[in-house]
Amino acid sequence: MSDQKLRSVTLRRTEEGRFVATNPHGAAVELGTGDDVFSPVELLLAGIAGCTGMDVAAITARRAEPESFEVSITARKERDDAGNHLADLEVVFRVSFPAGEAGDAAREVLPEAVTRSHTRLCTVSQTVERATPITVRIE
Known part of the structure; x- marks a missing residue:
């Protein structure tokens, strides 16, 4: 690599x-x-929120700087026959832009930016969604 x-x-x-x-x-x-x-689980959630938030901020800020920008993520920890894992992950964006033409442009591109981040750009969420295998070894 x-x-x-x-x-x-x-x-x-x-x-x-x-x-x-x-x-x-x-x-x-x-x-x-x-x-x-x-906790490690909270860092995983922060990684997802941070990755997608940074994508969306980069796209929308080209049009207008946000007045406020917050991304929250929740998940439920489950324990079943397959082991411990997270379920029902939900990412919520709370973003506002100033009034005017630039703010309107940013608001208009926001849904597309969120979708692009979730479906393609965010390495962290794409890795989780794909259930990427992990190799473990002892040296």
């Missing part, structure tokens, strides 16, 4: 129930158990 296509994160345990994920650029995020950190 070429370096331009490769994406990676390294996870390091810092203490019981706490981990730090670091990307190749040095950005880090703490995760684990407890009320003061994101």
